[in-house]
Every structure is written in C-alpha cells, then in structure tokens.
Amino acid sequence: MQQENNVMGDFLKDLMQKGKREDGRTAMDYRNIAIRTNVMPNAEGSAEVTMGHTKVLAGVKVGLGAPMRDKPNEGNLMTAAELLPLASRYYEPGPPSPDAVELARVIDRGIRAANVIDMEALFVEPEKVWEVFIDIYILNYHGNLFDAGTLAATAALKSARMPKAEKVGEEITVIREGNLGKLKTKNVVTSCTFGKLFGTPILDPDGNEESFMDARVTIANDENVVRAMQKGLGGSFSTKELDELLDVAFEKSKGMRNMISNAAGE
Amino acid sequence: MGGGEKPELFKDGKRLDGRGPEDLREIKIIPDYIKNADGSAYIEWGNNKIIAAVYGPQEALPKHVQDPQRAIIKCRYQMAPFSSLEEHGRTGPNRRATEISKVTKEVFENAVLLDYFPGSEINLYIEVLQGDGGTRAAGITVASVAMALSGIPMRDLPYSVSVGKVGDKLILDLNKIEDNYSDADMPIAMSPKSNDIVLLQMDGNLTKEEIKQGLIMVQKAGETISRIQREAIKAPYERIAERYKK
Numbered sequence: 401m402q403q404e405n406n407v408m409g410d411f412l413k414d415l416m417q418k419g420k421r422e423d424g425r426t427a428m429d430y431r432n433i434a435i436r437t438n439v440m441p442n443a444e445g446s447a448e449v450t451m452g453h454t455k456v457l458a459g460v461k462v463g464l465g466a467p468m469r470d471k472p473n474e475g476n477l478m479t480a481a482e483l484l485p486l487a488s489r490y491y492e493p494g495p496p497s498p499d500a501v502e503l504a505r506v507i508d509r510g511i512r513a514a515n516v517i518d519m520e521a522l523f524v525e526p527e528k529v530w531e532v533f534i535d536i537y538i539l540n541y542h543g544n545l546f547d548a549g550t551l552a553a554t555a556a557l558k559s560a561r562m563p564k565a566e567k568v569g570e571e572i573t574v575i576r577e578g579n580l581g582k583l584k585t586k587n588v589v590t591s592c593t594f595g596k597l598f599g600t601p602i603l604d605p606d607g608n609e610e611s612f613m614d615a616r617v618t619i620a621n622d623e624n625v626v627r628a629m630q631k632g633l634g635g636s637f638s639t640k641e642l643d644e645l646l647d648v649a650f651e652k653s654k655g656m657r658n659m660i661s662n663a664a665g666e
Numbered sequence: 667m668g669g670g671e672k673p674e675l676f677k678d679g680k681r682l683d684g685r686g687p688e689d690l691r692e693i694k695i696i697p698d699y700i701k702n703a704d705g706s707a708y709i710e711w712g713n714n715k716i717i718a719a720v721y722g723p724q725e726a727l728p729k730h731v732q733d734p735q736r737a738i739i740k741c742r743y744q745m746a747p748f749s750s751l752e753e754h755g756r757t758g759p760n761r762r763a764t765e766i767s768k769v770t771k772e773v774f775e776n777a778v779l780l781d782y783f784p785g786s787e788i789n790l791y792i793e794v795l796q797g798d799g800g801t802r803a804a805g806i807t808v809a810s811v812a813m814a815l816s817g818i819p820m821r822d823l824p825y826s827v828s829v830g831k832v833g834d835k836l837i838l839d840l841n842k843i844e845d846n847y848s849d850a851d852m853p854i855a856m857s858p859k860s861n862d863i864v865l866l867q868m869d870g871n872l873t874k875e876e877i878k879q880g881l882i883m884v885q886k887a888g889e890t891i892s893r894i895q896r897e898a899i900k901a902p903y904e905r906i907a908e909r910y911k912k
Contacts, residue, residue, distance in 0.1 A: 440796045441717060443748035453701050457795065459748025479759060485742065486719035486791035489701050495758070533746050533754040536797070539717065540701050555845050611903055 408666075409612045416570055417599045423449040423452070428603045433550060433656070437559040444576070445560025445583065447663065449552040452606055453542035454585035455487075458534060458552035460560045462569070462583065463573060463635070464524065465531040475522020475529045481507035481536040481549060488541035506630045507536060507549045511619030513627040514589035516557055524565055528572070532557075532583070542607035546618045546630075550591040551656060558585055558664035587626055590656040591620035592649035596635050601645060603652065619649040623657070672847050675832040679722035681844070683712075685775050687837045690827070690887050693804075695811055695898035705816025707898060709808035712841055713798035718809040720816040721788035737783035741771035745794040766802045767792075773806055773826075773855050773864045779819040790817060803827050805838055806855050806865065807891055823899075824853035824864050825891040829880035836876060838883050852877070854884045858892045861885060 403496040423431065431452030432473035442505060445460035465476060481504035485491045498502075509654065511517070511534070522530035534556065536549045560583040564575040595605035605613055615635030620628040626646065635643070682753060685691070691712030700706035703719035728734040743766045747755040759767070774790060790813065792805040803826035810823050830840040830852040845851055850870025857864050863881075872880070 417823055436860035440746075440797045442713070442751045442798075446748065455700075459746060461748045463753050480747075482757065484791065485721075485789065486700055486703060486706070486717060486793060489724075532884075533747065536756075537746060537793070542701070556691075595850075639805060646883055 406612075408420070410606055410614055411552060412599045412609060416600055419603065423606065424589065425531045425604075427600060428652075430652065431606065433551070434635065435555050435659055437555050437663045443556075444563065445556040445558075447552045447555035447559065449548045449555070450538075451544060451548040451551075451604070453603070453624055454544060454548050454550045454607075455538075456542040456548040457537040457539055458549070458555075459537065460554040460556045460583070461535075462560070462563050462573065463465075463531050463533070464528060464565060466527055467523075467529040471519075472526070473523050474519040475517070476509065476531040477512060477517060477519070477534070477551070479504045479511070479534045479536070480547075481538070483538050483541070487538045491538075493540070502630070502632070503545055503549060505554055506546055506618055506620075506628065508534075509628040510550055510589045510591055511557070514587045514591055514622050516554060516587050518584040518586045522610065524572075526531060530563075530565075530628045531612045531650070543610045544593050544606065546605050547591050547604065549588065550620060551660065554588055555663045556581060557661050558588065558660055558666070562579065587622055588660055589593075589620050589622050590653045590655050590660070591618050591628075592619040592652050594645050594648075596637065597660060601637070601641055603648060617645065619646060621649055621653055623653075673747045673843060674823070675844055675847060676835055676837070681837065687835055688883055688886070690839045690890060691841065693807075693891065693894050694713060695808060695894055697811060697815055697898045697902050703812070703816070705812045705814065706816070707808050707811040707815065709804050709811075711794060711800065711804035712839075714794070714801055714804045715789075715796040716722065716794045716801060716804050716808055717795065718805065718812040719791045720788065720809075720812045720818070721791075722788035722816070723783040724789075724820065726785060726787035731787070732785045734784055736780035737778070737779070737786040737788055739771050739774050739778065740791070741774065741786045741790040743767045743770055743792040743794070743802065745797055745801065749794050749797045766805075768804065769865050770806055771808065773824050774809065774813060775811070776864045777820045777822050777824050777857065777861075778813065779821060782819055788813075797842070799845040800828050800842050800853070801841075803853050803855070807895065811895050811898050815902070822857040822859045823892065824855050824857050824897055825888050825895060826853060826865060827884055827887050827891060828853040828908060829883055831870065831872060831876065836880055836883060838887055850876075852880055854881065858886055858888055869870060
C-alpha cells in the first residue's frame with residue numbers, strides 16, 4: 401500500500417518495532433479520559449468526553465412517540481452520530497457517511513444489548529411511549545470515536561432527567577422543566593477499541609495510528625458479559641489475539657464504569 | 667412565533683431575566699477550542715453555547731467553484747438536535763439554517779481579504795450546541811474570533827447583536843422568549859472600524875425612528891462585544907508571552 405512510503409507511517413512502524421507509541425503509551429494504555437455531564441442543560445441529558453485530543457459530545461432528548469410494532473410495551477431508542485466538519489479537515493458536510501452510520505450503530509447496539517435504559521419504564525399508554533434520542537457530536541477527531549462515543553452516550557443517559565407527561569382530556573403535554581426525576585437506567589456499558597498497527601494490537605488508537613492500522617475491533621461489555629462487538633477494516637485478528645483482547649476489555653472497563661458513576665453523580 | 671399565552675416581557679423597567687432594556691447577556695469566549703481547526707472559538711452568550719471553527723484557506727473543490735481572482739467562503743450554520751428545551755430537532759440543514767449560513771457567509775466575504783488567496787476556499791462551521799435566542803448573532807461574533815485566530819487576514823472584526831421591540835420599548839439582545847413574543851426582531855452585524863452594516867435582517871414592525879435608535883443601541887453594545895472578542899483573540903498569545911517572561 402501507498403502508506404508504506406508515508407513518513408508518519410514509517411515513524412509509527414519504527415516506534416512499534418521498539419514497543420513504543422508516539423505519545424509514550426504502552427500498547428494497552430488509554431489516553432487521559434475526562435467526562436463532564438450536564439454540559440448542555442437544555443437537553444435532558446448531556447456529556448462531553450475527552451480522550452486525549454478526541455472530543456465528543458452526547459446529547460439526550462426524550463419525547464413522545466409511537467412504539468415499534470414488535471415492542472408495543474417498550475419505549476424507543478434512536479442513536480445518531482455526526483462527524484461534524486469542524487472536527488476534522490477530512491470531514492465534509494452532507495448526509496451521514498458510512499463511518500458515521502457504523503459508529504452510531506455500534507454504540508446503539510452496546511447500549512441496547514446491555515439494557516442500559518429501562519425500556520419498559522418508557523411505556524406511557526397504548527400506542528404512546530417515550531422516545532430517547534442520543535445524538536453523538538464529534539467535536540474534535542483524534543481517533544477512537546467508538547469508546548469516546550459510548551462513554552459520552554452512557555454518561556449522558558445516566559445523568560439524564562425524565563420529562564413528565566400530563567394528560568388533560570385527550571391532550572398530552574410534556575413537562576420538561578421543574579422538579580423531575582431521572583431517566584430510569586438498569587446497567588452501564590463501556591467499550592474498548594483495539595487497532596492492529598503493523599501486526600501489533602494496541603488499545604485506544606489515536607488519529608495518527610488509525611490512519612495506518614489495518615484492523616480494528618470494538619468490544620462493548622458490562623461487568624459480566626460482552627454485549628456487542630464489531631470488527632472493522634480489511635485486516636484480521638487471530639482467535640488467540642481476540643481472546644487476549646477480551647481479557648483487556650474486561651480489565652479496562654472497570655475504571656471506565658467508575659468514571660461514569662462519578663460523572664453522573666452517583 | 668410562540669404559542670400559548672404571551673408572557674409580560676417588560677415590567678417596571680426590567681425584562682424577564684432581570685436585564686434593563688439595553689443590557690447584554692453575559693458573554694464569554696474561549697479561544698482555540700477545536701484543536702484540529704486552523705482557527706476556532708467557543709462562545710457562551712447567555713444560555714447560547716456555540717462553537718465556530720475555520721479550516722483554510724485550501725484549494726477550492728470541486729474545481730468549478732474556484733474563483734481565479736479571490737478565495738470563496740463556505741459557511742455552514744447548524745443547530746444540534748438537542749440544542750433546544752423543546753422537542754428533539756431534525757438533523758441537517760433546514761430553510762432557516764440555509765439562510766443563516768448564507769447571510770453569515772456574506773458577513774465574512776466583507777471582512778476577509780479574499781483576494782490574497784485566489785482559487786482557495788475558506789470553510790467556516792458554526793455549530794449551535796445550545797440555543798436561547800440570538801444564535802446567529804452569537805455565531806457571527808464567535809466566528810469573527812475563530813477567523814482571526816486562523817491567521818487569515820481581515821480588514822475588520824465584525825460583531826453581531828439583535829435589537830427588538832416589546833410594545834413601544836426597544837430592547838437589546840433578545841433571548842428565546844423575547845424573540846418568540848416580541849413585536850419586532852432586527853439582527854444586525856457591524857464592522858466596528860467603519861461602523862458599516864454588514865448584516866441586517868428584520869421582521870415585525872419598526873418605525874424609521876426606532877430603526878435609527880436601534881442602530882445606536884447596537885453600536886453602544888458593540889463596544890463591549892468588540893472588547894470581549896479582542897481579549898479572546900489576544901488570550902492565547904498573552905499566555906505564551908507570560909511563559910517566556912519567566
């Protein structure tokens with residue numbers, strides 16, 4: 401591939417062969433992570449996550465809608481991701497790119513499969529349920545949007561308030577301000593994303609590493625089980641590698657779950 | 667225009683949020699907010715929270731949009747779907763956002779020395795993360811700072827604020843409730859060196875006298891806004907200077 405000739409690629413390859421990374425991390429280290437919740441108080445929930453130079457904002461809105469045909473007693477969850485053109489020179493305005501769609505769907509699957517939201521608590525009356533919208537806004541791209549996005553989305557959900565529906569006659573009004581309870585959550589999910597850079601698996605690839613890695617795998621788990629996985633790019637992982645990465649994911653997720661609890665004020 | 671009962675917007679010389687008629691909301695600008703951008707800034711203007719970022723100048727693409735004489739500006743203003751207290755919004759540009767993007771672009775076509783960069787494009791992105799009335803004004807104000815920080819030469823540093831009317835009283839810097847229920851709304855952007863008007867929109871009803879009066883109010887507020895803009899632009903350099911003093 402052409403990337404072989406690239407100066408940055410050669411530099412990263414050289415480092416990798418010495419077991420080093422550009423920012424001094426070892427292969428299985430995260431960059432510094434910070435979570436701030438309720439940064440956009442107009443939204444029912446919000447959280448900003450920085451992971452190194454990656455900056456992601458998740459906003460949660462809750463509104464009334466119709467249930468899905470196959471789940472008439474549960475609320476709806478809709479997750480979208482926006483690769484804002486202000487986040488990178490290479491992002492362009494327009495409809496969601498395949499990358500943005502994949503990002504949103506992988507984050508959505510983790511949250512859904514781990515039952516982060518109590519979906520049955522979102523039932524209002526027949527044909528009327530609460531809908532939860534998660535919008536993941538990428539503000540600055542520098543790699544590993546999957547983990548930063550999952551953290552932001554989960555922290556925003558855990559700190560979200562729950563509007564009230566008041567029915568007068570046939571008309572339902574939504575009350576979004578004042579004394580409100582919290583959105584009912586049941587679980588916490590986090591994800592760990594690994595890249596394969598010149599043959600070596602690394603945790604939390606940054607923007608430069610992502611340009612040269614040839615495989616990626618995201619593992620979303622809670623305390624006990626894996627809830628979602630996604631392998632990406634053209635390269636591959638061996639079964640042995642995946643086995644080791646699963647151990648790392650369970651180990652690393654403990655700290656992230658604590659960070660979410662702290663950020664959500666639990 | 668808002669539904670429901672009209673609240674009393676002006677009572678005993680005070681507005682709903684306690685401001686007098688000519689008071690600005692609190693404005694805070696954080697420079698260099700987006701690391702990847704060539705220039706960027708974040709503004710909190712009352713409850714508005716907005717990011718502006720500039721990328722460029724770079725080769726204008728597709729090629730047929732290139733102007734061999736000067737740079738072109740591409741501007742996108744957008745509101746996040748979670749930016750309002752009401753329902754979840756729809757993503758992507760709507761007619762309102764398209765118009766605001768256009769008039770904002772025209773403000774910077776005036777301010778930027780475009781003929782320095784023939785064949786190039788300058789991308790200006792304004793993302794409203796939380797909106798509470800006056801987002802286009804706050805967006806232009808913070809975009810000025812982002813543009814200046816990108817190092818692109820400008821002939822002036824435009825600022826923007828709106829004037830409105832409640833009953834027969836003119837008020838400066840309308841928030842969301844005031845915007846919804848006021849009798850007139852007039853967003854204005856000015857070039858402070860020349861005091862030229864670079865953006866003017868209006869709807870509602872205003873007499874000629876009121877427009878004149880409104881423009882004076884804008885220019886007076888402009889002194890404060892310009893000062894906050896200049897301080898934000900200087901801040902990163904002052905931090906560097908501070909470091910080297912030691």
